Amino acid sequence: xxxxxxxxxxxxxxxxxxxxxxxxxxxxxxxxxxxxxxxxxxxxxxxxxxxxxxxxxxxxxxxxxxxxxxxxxxxxxxxxxxxxxxxxxxxxxxxxxxxxxxxxxxxxxxxxxxxxxxx
Amino acid sequence: xxxxxxxxxxxxxxxxxxxxxxxxxxxxxxxxxxxxxxxxxxxxxxxxxxxxxxxxxxxxxxxxxxxxxxxxxxxxxxxxxxxxxxxxxxxxxxxxxxxxxxxxxxxxxxx
Numbered sequence: 380x381x382x383x384x385x386x387x388x389x390x391x392x393x394x395x396x397x398x399x400x401x402x403x404x405x406x407x408x409x410x411x412x413x414x415x416x417x418x419x420x421x422x423x424x425x426x427x428x429x430x431x432x433x434x435x436x437x438x439x440x441x442x443x444x445x446x447x448x449x450x451x452x453x454x455x456x457x458x459x460x461x462x463x464x465x466x467x468x469x470x471x472x473x474x475x476x477x478x479x480x481x482x483x484x485x486x487x488x489x490x491x492x493x494x495x496x497x498x
Numbered sequence: 499x500x501x502x503x504x505x506x507x508x509x510x511x512x513x514x515x516x517x518x519x520x521x522x523x524x525x526x527x528x529x530x531x532x533x534x535x536x537x538x539x540x541x542x543x544x545x546x547x548x549x550x551x552x553x554x555x556x557x558x559x560x561x562x563x564x565x566x567x568x569x570x571x572x573x574x575x576x577x578x579x580x581x582x583x584x585x586x587x588x589x590x591x592x593x594x595x596x597x598x599x600x601x602x603x604x605x606x607x608x609x
Contacts, residue, residue, distance in 0.1 A: 486544045
């Protein structure tokens with residue numbers, strides 16, 4: 380149980396285009412989904428937290444107009460990198476948690492990630 | 499800025515060796531400490547969520563301990579196998595439920 384899929388697994392795009400990444404919880408309803416980014420040799424860094432039906436909360440330094448997050452249902456969240464530039468090239472990974480599933484300190488279940496290369 | 503440190507960065511051991519790594523985290527505003535196992539090209543897999551000082555958890559040959567007062571957690575692998583080769587991540591969770599990750603310990607177990 381607790382499987383999260385992410386699509387696409389990798390994408391190459393031209394500078395200036397927009398890229399959409401999907402994150403789905405396959406066998407549970409995710410009250411909260413998280414988006415992380417990882418640059419080479421660095422830790423996973425939280426970009427934003429989204430709850431179903433409400434606006435995402437962005438971490439300091441993450442541009443909300445650049446990284447559009449939509450959490451339209453309890454099983455799907457999307458991250459759109461708008462007007463992508465080479466510096467947006469990175470590894471993006473989502474996770475999902477279910478409130479109350481375990482009580483304190485809910486586990487986050489991760490997708491396999493998406494590698495984005497902007498030319 | 500909250501800092502989560504993991505050591506060592508990488509570790510090469512022989513099959514059958516036991517090994518351990520360290521995760522240090524802020525001792526204030528603690529809510530939970532998470533351990534994940536991340537194999538290349540796969541999703542990070544949740545190993546443990548630890549919340550209580552002195553907690554010790556075990557999953558097969560892998561176990562973890564937690565000291566929230568001094569801000570560290572140890573992960574132990576007994577009798578390492580090649581399939582244990584992965585990056586082991588720890589993450590500190592404060593009361594905001596956000597995870598702050600360390601850079602991970604990359605383990606390679608040689609047959």
